[in-house]
Amino acid sequence: MDKEGTSGLHGDEPVAVTDRAMPDVKELATIALQRTRMPMVVTDATKEDFPIVLANQAFLNLTRYGASEVLGRNCRFLQGAATSPAAIAEIRAGLQEEREINVELLNYRKDGSAFWNLLHISPIHDDDGRLVYHFASQIDRTDFRRIESLEASEHRLLLEVDHRANNVLALVDSIVRLTRSDDPALYAASVQRRIQALARAHGLLSQRGWHEIPLQETISSQIEPYGASRALLDGPDVMLAAHSVQPLALFIHELAVNAASHGSLSKETGQLQIKWQARPQNNGFILEWQETGGPPPPTPRRKGFGTLMTEATIRRQLQGSLHREWSDQGVRIVAEVPNVTVSR
Numbered sequence: 001m002d003k004e005g006t007s008g009l010h011g012d013e014p015v016a017v018t019d020r021a022m023p024d025v026k027e028l029a030t031i032a033l034q035r036t037r038m039p040m041v042v043t044d045a046t047k048e049d050f051p052i053v054l055a056n057q058a059f060l061n062l063t064r065y066g067a068s069e070v071l072g073r074n075c076r077f078l079q080g081a082a083t084s085p086a087a088i089a090e091i092r093a094g095l096q097e098e099r100e101i102n103v104e105l106l107n108y109r110k111d112g113s114a115f116w117n118l119l120h121i122s123p124i125h126d127d128d129g130r131l132v133y134h135f136a137s138q139i140d141r142t143d144f145r146r147i148e149s150l151e152a153s154e155h156r157l158l159l160e161v162d163h164r165a166n167n168v169l170a171l172v173d174s175i176v177r178l179t180r181s182d183d184p185a186l187y188a189a190s191v192q193r194r195i196q197a198l199a200r201a202h203g204l205l206s207q208r209g210w211h212e213i214p215l216q217e218t219i220s221s222q223i224e225p226y227g228a229s230r231a232l233l234d235g236p237d238v239m240l241a242a243h244s245v246q247p248l249a250l251f252i253h254e255l256a257v258n259a260a261s262h263g264s265l266s267k268e269t270g271q272l273q274i275k276w277q278a279r280p281q282n283n284g285f286i287l288e289w290q291e292t293g294g295p296p297p298p299t300p301r302r303k304g305f306g307t308l309m310t311e312a313t314i315r316r317q318l319q320g321s322l323h324r325e326w327s328d329q330g331v332r333i334v335a336e337v338p339n340v341t342v343s344r
């Protein structure tokens with residue numbers, strides 16, 4: 001028994017020490033405690049509210065308090081406004097049950113700056129089994145957490161880039177596969193035009209940071225090269241979700257190319273009217289494409305790539321419906337596309 005009434009401490013024996021160092025082991029442990037970069041404190045478990053009785057230099061460095069400002073205080077002075085009450089309750093429960101505690105919680109330095117503290121607390125008993133001290137170490141995890149969250153957002157970004165690249169590659173694949181022409185030069189020109197249509201849609205998306213894009217802009221960017229001046233666009237503000245912009249752009253492109261090669265835009269007097277309206281609950285839109293004043297419709301009507309592509313895009317890719325009819329006036333196409341719009 002010492003003068004405070006505790007018998008010898010029931011401590012851990014050093015696991016790796018030579019006979020040469022054994023006589024110095026206590027002093028060496030004290031030096032190590034002071035020199036280690038691991039912040040550590042010991043609190044008195046026999047006193048009301050567990051005051052700090054020992055704090056090493058690394059603890060003072062971490063918290064930026066002086067020795068006289070920490071000795072005799074309970075460690076809760078490190079807590080503050082954003083410290084999790086659940087983490088504090090976990091410590092309280094662990095102390096009550098006299099078991100080891102491992103918790104990560106937000107603490108504050110003397111200057112008010114916050115740090116993430118990976119706190120480990122373990123009880124120290126005397127030879128009679130009485131709880132006499134607690135030992136604790138504090139690891140500053142702030143940098144680690146910052147890197148972790150940067151890595152997580154980088155990872156999310158990479159997944160997104162991957163996903164977008166896959167979508168566009170699938171579109172390019174269908175263009176290359178489905179474009180038909182016996183003439184290699186014509187084939188190359190059609191593929192190139194379609195890829196350029198995709199590139200224009202990509203340009204819109206990147207200008208707007210891959211957020212929603214107005215339907216009107218998507219349409220006008222595709223009809224621009226094929227006689228936009230003779231087209232009348234009319235419809236409310238409808239915003240497209242980013243994922244639908246490239247397929248829809250390709251759809252409009254096909255209609256525009258058809259109009260320019262066989263339809264109303266192939267004749268000086270021809271007109272094109274594109275109208276749209278939002279579907280109920282802003283769930284997608286209905287688009288009406290009406291050509292007038294063009295040459296008489298071709299007979300028989302063969303399904304070219306344009307038709308295959310527009311059907312594949314609207315029906316299969318966007319789960320919409322597509323209706324096409326010819327009159328002496330020209331072709332009229334109605335596309336109904338759900339699930340592609342977003343509210344502002």
Ligand SMILES: Cc1cc2nc3c(=O)[nH]c(=O)nc-3n(C[C@H](O)[C@H](O)[C@H](O)COP(=O)(O)O)c2cc1C
Nearest residue numbers: 043050074075076078079088091092134135136138
């Ligand atoms: C040895 C020891 C070290 C502690 N170190 C910290 C610490 O670094 N940061 C902290 O927020 N709480 C620390 N605590 C916990 C608080 O001192 C206190 O026990 C906790 O806030 C729960 O009690 P309370 O609800 O009465 O505040 C430590 C406790 C002990 C016993």
